[in-house]
Amino acid sequence: MLFVVDASSSVSLAEQIAVQVRSGVVSGDLKPGERLPPARDLAKSLRVNMHTVLRAYAELRNDEVIEMRQGRGAFVRKDAGAGLIHVTELAAQLMHEARKLGLTQSDIVRLIQRGGIR
Amino acid sequence: MSNKRVSAEIVRRVLAAASLCVPVLVVIISWWVWRDSLPAELASHWSGAGPADDAMSVGALLALNLGMTGVPAVAGVTISVWPGISARARRGAYFFLGVFGGMGAATWLLSAGLTMQVGDPYEVVLGAWVIVSFVAAGYGIIPFLIAPRPRLKATDVEKRIDFAPSAVGAWSQTITGNMFLWVAIGLIILGSVIYGPAVIAGRALDQIVGIVVMAVAIVLVASFVRLRVTADWRGLRVVSAIFRIPLKRIRLDAIDVVEAAELRPAEWGGWGYRIMPGRSAVILRKGPGLIVTTKREKQFAISLDDPETPAALLATLRDDNAAVPEMKRESNP
Structure with a gap:
């Protein structure tokens, strides 16, 4: 799958990588059981520190999207798709309801950020 | 031209x-x-x-x-x-x-x-x-x-990916060649049948040459069972995911044309790892794949599920890479 990181973004590099893995799972680019590139290789490819990739993988593991197998690398969990697809459906529903109320995209982002802080 | x-x-x-x-x-x-x-x-x-x-x-x-x-x-x-x-x-x-x-x-x-x-x-x-x-x-x-090989026209076949100037892109995929897996299993069975009795009887040294040749053949075939293909600022790389052996490297600045195409085994000498004069390929099936033509007119092809993305990425990175010296020249007259 394609990874793109932007150093000028306000989102951390690790978060950018994690978001793209999640998107890959939802879109089907990453299939359950598929192996992610080794952290060292991906870090070299993206010209970022290996710990940045490891931080992204750790976050994905905590969110139960991937599993780390000792000495074998990171793999997409067999049950990763269902939860993420549910969140995607919720997001689509949120967008639909928000548009009905006349909220703009930045209003929705602000609401989500406020929810996240709480 | x-x-x-x-x-x-x-x-x-x-x-x-x-x-x-x-x-x-x-x-x-x-x-x-x-x-x-x-x-x-x-x-x-x-x-x-x-x-x-x-x-x-x-x-x-x-x-x-x-x-x-x-x-x-x-x-x-x-x-x-x-x-x-x-x-x-x-x-x-x-x-x-x-x-x-x-x-x-x-x-x-x-x-x-x-x-x-x-x-x-x-x-x-x-x-x-x-x-x-x-x-x-x-x-x-x-x-x-x-005779000269047919040439591809880059502008006709290549697509691009739009990046922000500060963004870095990389593509990676692990592919499995079931064909290589079956051949490796076949070789292991064949090796066991031919050399197993000698090994059990403690006469392995008598047939050491055959055993070594068979072992090398098994390792070579097994190294193609799982391949990690990467496209990034360094170019295209194919590495054995099992043994981590680099099998193919094409530097970004050596790439002339890169395209996603329909690969037909008959055009690349059959299935598996093919080496021909001026061409090499990893053909796992008839279907989509990536073809890279270098500036030295060598071609490499590999079967991939989604070759459009790495093709577009490599074309974009190659052009961005080629533009860097010009930009430097402009800023340092």
Whole structure:
């Protein structure tokens, strides 16, 4: 799958990588059981520190999207798709309801950020 | 197209045409060398496994074989200079002309050489020498390989990915070649059957060469079972995901054209890891794949599920990479 990181973004590099893995799972680019590139290789490819990739993988593991197998690398969990697809459906529903109320995209982002802080 | 590339293509076309003249020279030179030893008549036709059932005078057979080799040579030279013929059509024509030319020269050599040895043309037995004719038919591959390869036009086939100037992109995929897995399992079973009894009986040292060769073959095949393909600022890399052995590297600045295409095993020499003159490929199935043509006119192809993304990424990175020195020149006049 394609990874793109932007150093000028306000989102951390690790978060950018994690978001793209999640998107890959939802879109089907990453299939359950598929192996992610080794952290060292991906870090070299993206010209970022290996710990940045490891931080992204750790976050994905905590969110139960991937599993780390000792000495074998990171793999997409067999049950990763269902939860993420549910969140995607919720997001689509949120967008639909928000548009009905006349909220703009930045209003929705602000609401989500406020929810996240709480 | 650069002048250097045009010159290289002209040289290749001249050499391909020249290679089609070689069978004519073989006939003429061999006749010149043998002319005093040749009998008046030469065996010219065989109906079965027995001796020849027909003969021709040296002059008639020489004229016939000069025609068989000369017509392809003249046609080859004409095709080389005739404008408007596509490189693909030219290569195909060279191949068939080479087949006819090679067989023509082989026919003369067999008839003249065998009759010279036996003396009486009606007692000449062709036997296993017929294989020479079939081998000579393979001569067609020589002008085919020498001729310029069909070129892709980058602007027609390549797509791009839009990045922010501060963004970095990379693509990675692990692919599984089930075919290599089955071949590796087959080799393990074969190795166990052949060398297992000797190993169990403690006589492994007696067959150490065979065991080592089999082990190396298994490792080589197994290294292709899982491949990690990466496209990034360094270029394209194919690494064995099992043994972490680099199998193919193409630097970004060496890439001329990169495209997603439909790969047909017949066009790449079959399935598996194929190496041909100027081309190599990892063909896992008939279907989508990535083809990279380097500036040195070498091609590499690999079967991938989604070749469009790495193709677009490599084209984008290559162009961005090529633009960097120009930008530096502009900022440092």
